[in-house]
Amino acid sequence: MSAPEAGGQAAGPIPVKTTIFEFMSARAAAAGAINLGQGFPDGAGPESVRAAAARAILEGPHHYPRMRGTDALLAAVAGQYAATQGLAFDPATDIVVTSGATEALAASILALVRPGDGVIVIEPAYDAYAPLVRRAGGVAQFVRLKPPGWRIDRAQLEAAVTPATRLILVNDPVNPTGRMLDADERAAIRDVALAHDLLIVADEVWEEVRPEARAHVSLAADPLLAGRVVKIGSAGKIFQVTGWKVGWACAPAGLAARVAATHQFLTFTTAPALQQAVAQGLETERSWLAGMRAEVAAGRARLADGLAAAGYAVLPSEATWFLSVDLAASGIALDDVAFCTRIVDDHGVAGIPVSAFFEGEGVPTNVVRFCHAKAPATIDAALGRLAKARSALA
Numbered sequence: 001m002s003a004p005e006a007g008g009q010a011a012g013p014i015p016v017k018t019t020i021f022e023f024m025s026a027r028a029a030a031a032g033a034i035n036l037g038q039g040f041p042d043g044a045g046p047e048s049v050r051a052a053a054a055r056a057i058l059e060g061p062h063h064y065p066r067m068r069g070t071d072a073l074l075a076a077v078a079g080q081y082a083a084t085q086g087l088a089f090d091p092a093t094d095i096v097v098t099s100g101a102t103e104a105l106a107a108s109i110l111a112l113v114r115p116g117d118g119v120i121v122i123e124p125a126y127d128a129y130a131p132l133v134r135r136a137g138g139v140a141q142f143v144r145l146k147p148p149g150w151r152i153d154r155a156q157l158e159a160a161v162t163p164a165t166r167l168i169l170v171n172d173p174v175n176p177t178g179r180m181l182d183a184d185e186r187a188a189i190r191d192v193a194l195a196h197d198l199l200i201v202a203d204e205v206w207e208e209v210r211p212e213a214r215a216h217v218s219l220a221a222d223p224l225l226a227g228r229v230v231k232i233g234s235a236g237k238i239f240q241v242t243g244w245k246v247g248w249a250c251a252p253a254g255l256a257a258r259v260a261a262t263h264q265f266l267t268f269t270t271a272p273a274l275q276q277a278v279a280q281g282l283e284t285e286r287s288w289l290a291g292m293r294a295e296v297a298a299g300r301a302r303l304a305d306g307l308a309a310a311g312y313a314v315l316p317s318e319a320t321w322f323l324s325v326d327l328a329a330s331g332i333a334l335d336d337v338a339f340c341t342r343i344v345d346d347h348g349v350a351g352i353p354v355s356a357f358f359e360g361e362g363v364p365t366n367v368v369r370f371c372h373a374k375a376p377a378t379i380d381a382a383l384g385r386l387a388k389a390r391s392a393l394a
């Protein structure tokens with residue numbers, strides 16, 4: 001019997017259970033399964049970036065960098081966004097380097113959400129959003145999108161707003177659906193934000209992972225939204241180094257100062273060697289990104305074609321490392337959790353049930369997400385197993 005927990009059972013706003021990603025990765029490891037669940041690629045980013053990190057580990061700097069980030073990385077992030085998205089962030093005042101996008105999200109939400117504030121959370125939602133809103137004392141106001149289109153509907157968004165609403169959390173491109181928001185959806189977000197004087201936290205960590213190289217249009221680029229948007233990015237996604245946890249939040253000086261004030265008491269700084277390497281990558285490896293996109297496109301096509309050939313109904317995916325299958329349309333009567341449990345335990349492949357990106361009752365349970373950013377041999381091995389799984393389960 002375990003001793004009673006000091007301080008009572010953890011009854012706070014952060015769930016005690018581990019995330020679905022951690023859970024499925026552990027289950028995949030235990031079962032010796034191919035892990036197409038948690039989002040990490042087989043690749044490991046440009047060699048020059050890894051070499052820069054190794055050099056900096058040996059030669060330094062080793063000590064606390066400035067709280068907002070190294071000069072080199074602040075300049076590189078500003079330069080990257082000016083060159084690729086036409087955004088004008090001042091490195092001196094508008095950018096805060098964080099320990100991953102997760103910390104940027106936490107710092108932004110804790111800085112901007114006051115107790116009792118409503119925050120619009122669009123489902124399917126990245127799993128950190130609602131718990132962080134609650135930790136800040138806010139109330140998650142869910143807008144639930146429907147498969148297979150997963151489009152944001154203006155009337156639905158408008159209907160979710162109450163007098164308490166203060167902020168909209170937007171993810172674009174979207175994990176888990178792989179969608180890129182279109183101009184109508186962005187206009188709906190803008191109009192609702194303007195009509196109700198709302199702030200926007202724009203989680204754009206997947207901005208460079210666009211297999212078709214269709215342009216990413218940041219909400220921060222809309223002049224009508226000036227002063228309202230905190231844009232969040234992640235080197236983990238850009239350079240395929242997810243474990244490095246180097247991210248940033250970019251916003252007009254006043255908002256950025258509030259995010260920085262929160263960041264200084266969360267992690268204060270991020271490893272200087274990794275900041276140095278990411279800065280160098282942003283300055284010198286823009287051409288690597290084009291190759292990365294082509295490689296991601298090839299992996300996506302390989303997995304999508306193979307799944308379709310095995311009888312799975314594959315939903316369209318324009319961005320991220322993910323694609324989804326519709327179980328019901330694939331002739332599989334199991335729900336997503338049951339299917340993921342069966343394929344990891346009996347067939348040796350891990351996926352993620354998309355219902356994990358929702359809260360409450362009546363959520364979609366027919367969609368499963370797979371990570372396609374894997375080596376051809378990994379994808380082929382997974383496809384062989386998934387084909388057998390469909391024969392067994394359909």
Ligand code: PMP
Nearest residue numbers: 100101102126175205234236247
């Ligand atoms: N937001 C979204 C939508 C993500 O998919 C992820 C990573 N999977 C993050 C934030 C977190 O990024 P990081 O690893 O840089 O903390």
